[in-house]
Amino acid sequence: MPDLQKMMTQVKQIQEQLQQKLEHVTVEGSAGGGMVTVKMNGQKRVLAVRIEPEVLADREMLQDLVVAAANEAARKVDAELQEQISSLAGGLAWLKLPGLF
Numbered sequence: 805m806p807d808l809q810k811m812m813t814q815v816k817q818i819q820e821q822l823q824q825k826l827e828h829v830t831v832e833g834s835a836g837g838g839m840v841t842v843k844m845n846g847q848k849r850v851l852a853v854r855i856e857p858e859v860l861a862d863r864e865m866l867q868d869l870v871v872a873a874a875n876e877a878a879r880k881v882d883a884e885l886q887e888q889i890s891s892l893a894g895g896l897a898w899l900k901l902p903g904l905f
Contacts, residue, residue: 818892825888827896840869844877846884 819820826846834841839859853873859866 818889819825821892822885822888825892826885829881829884831877831880831884833873833878833880835869835872835876836865840866840873842870842873844874844881846881849875850877850879855887 808845819847822880826905829846830843830851832841833841836859839856841854842850853870855870867902
């Protein structure tokens with residue numbers, strides 16, 4: 805079994821590297837065939853929302869499209885996070901613990 809102190813040091817280093825990488829990640833999620841687009845950063849903060857004028861007339865549809873676009877952007881951030889963790893963790897199999905992020 806690996807030394808616990810060494811493992812914790814490695815986890816801290818990976819977390820720091822991950823934070824640095826995610827600062828520069830920007831994703832877009834869209835809904836309604838691009839009628840609504842949400843831009844989000846790696847910390848899942850919404851940076852911008854673009855809404856095409858055609859959907860402004862239907863408030864309920866607009867609300868649904870904004871939610872769908874934001875959820876798609878959040879899924880893309882999660883996928884990028886998983887990819888970054890995999891690349892940073894490399895062969896550290898013990899990092900593949902449920903609920904790590």
